[in-house]
Amino acid sequence: MSAEKNAKIIRTVKENENTTTVVLDVEDDRFSNFAPGQFATLRVMDNGTWSKPHPFTISGAPGDKLQMTIKGNGRFTSEVIPALDSGAQVQCAGPFGAFCKDISLKEEIVMIAGGVGITPFLSVLRHFARTDASNACILFWCNKTFADAFAAAELEEIASRTNLTIIHVLSRETKPDLYYEDDKPHIRFEQGRFSRDMLARHIHSPSASFYLCGPSGMQETVLSELSAYGIDSAAVDKEAFVYNGA
Numbered sequence: 298m299s300a301e302k303n304a305k306i307i308r309t310v311k312e313n314e315n316t317t318t319v320v321l322d323v324e325d326d327r328f329s330n331f332a333p334g335q336f337a338t339l340r341v342m343d344n345g346t347w348s349k350p351h352p353f354t355i356s357g358a359p360g361d362k363l364q365m366t367i368k369g370n371g372r373f374t375s376e377v378i379p380a381l382d383s384g385a386q387v388q389c390a391g392p393f394g395a396f397c398k399d400i401s402l403k404e405e406i407v408m409i410a411g412g413v414g415i416t417p418f419l420s421v422l423r424h425f426a427r428t429d430a431s432n433a434c435i436l437f438w439c440n441k442t443f444a445d446a447f448a449a450a451e452l453e454e455i456a457s458r459t460n461l462t463i464i465h466v467l468s469r470e471t472k473p474d475l476y477y478e479d480d481k482p483h484i485r486f487e488q489g490r491f492s493r494d495m496l497a498r499h500i501h502s503p504s505a506s507f508y509l510c511g512p513s514g515m516q517e518t519v520l521s522e523l524s525a526y527g528i529d530s531a532a533v534d535k536e537a538f539v540y541n542g543a
């Protein structure tokens with residue numbers, strides 16, 4: 298465990314109703330020289346004492362100011378984080394983890410994200426966009442509605458100039474007009490939960506490298522659909538956002 302560093306909130310960005318990005322100033326090069334997919338921990342001052350360290354994926358690209366994109370879950374993420382003001386002092390440790398390790402070396406990549414599980418892929422794709430990477434990427438982003446896909450516009454812009462196709466998998470979307478965007482070949486919509494049929498429609502190379510990040514229930518469903526489609530689920534690189542507060 299690396300030592301904690303003092304850091305300062307530069308700004309917070311409300312991404313949607315329950316998701317906030319915090320951008321931090323921290324004097325430690327490791328937080329800008331991390332590998333996309335890694336996480337850091339964050340402690341904040343809460344009622345006069347330091348909170349426990351909570352892990353969050355670094356959602357920016359290497360070289361950016363340290364940023365984390367946080368969805369409200371318990372009290373820390375839904376009350377303490379959104380209330381942070383610019384200039385607030387916090388503590389960070391990291392970077393940690395090996396999710397998406399060496400992903401830049403993979404020519405064909407399939408990323409599957411559930412909700413805020415998009416954060417490691419945001420980091421990877423922001424990095425790919427900045428480095429003009431040519432890796433062929435397919436991103437399945439599973440959300441309830443399109444309004445939940447807070448980074449959709451930025452990802453669409455990245456897809457327009459990189460080798461990225463985005464498939465928004467929406468389980469409860471009620472706007473049928475979303476499903477007919479033929480003028481945007483790199484943006485597709487699927488209705489329902491992630492399924493083997495969706496894989497058949499969009500994956501043309503089962504030898505691609507697969508990455509999965511999302512809640513554990515969603516991961517189980519996705520892995521079983523991948524297996525049914527003939528993908529070795531043991532070969533899927535996975536990150537679970539499991540935090541039990543210990």
Ligand SMILES: Cc1cc2nc3c(=O)[nH]c(=O)nc-3n(C[C@H](O)[C@H](O)[C@H](O)COP(=O)(O)OP(=O)(O)OC[C@H]3O[C@@H](n4cnc5c(N)ncnc54)[C@H](O)[C@@H]3O)c2cc1C
Nearest residue numbers: 351352353354367368370371372373374416538539540542
């Ligand atoms: C490697 C990694 C990367 C992650 N990256 C991200 C990310 O990029 N973005 C993101 O949004 N999240 C991410 N997470 C998840 C994030 O760390 C947790 O959601 C967050 O720390 C939980 O904060 P909380 O507000 O629920 O905490 P607290 O309110 O302190 O709750 C602590 C824990 O106890 C549980 N809990 C709270 N109240 C109860 C109760 N009454 N009974 C039982 N259990 C309860 C909560 O579910 C929580 O798990 C990541 C986790 C890991 C491990």
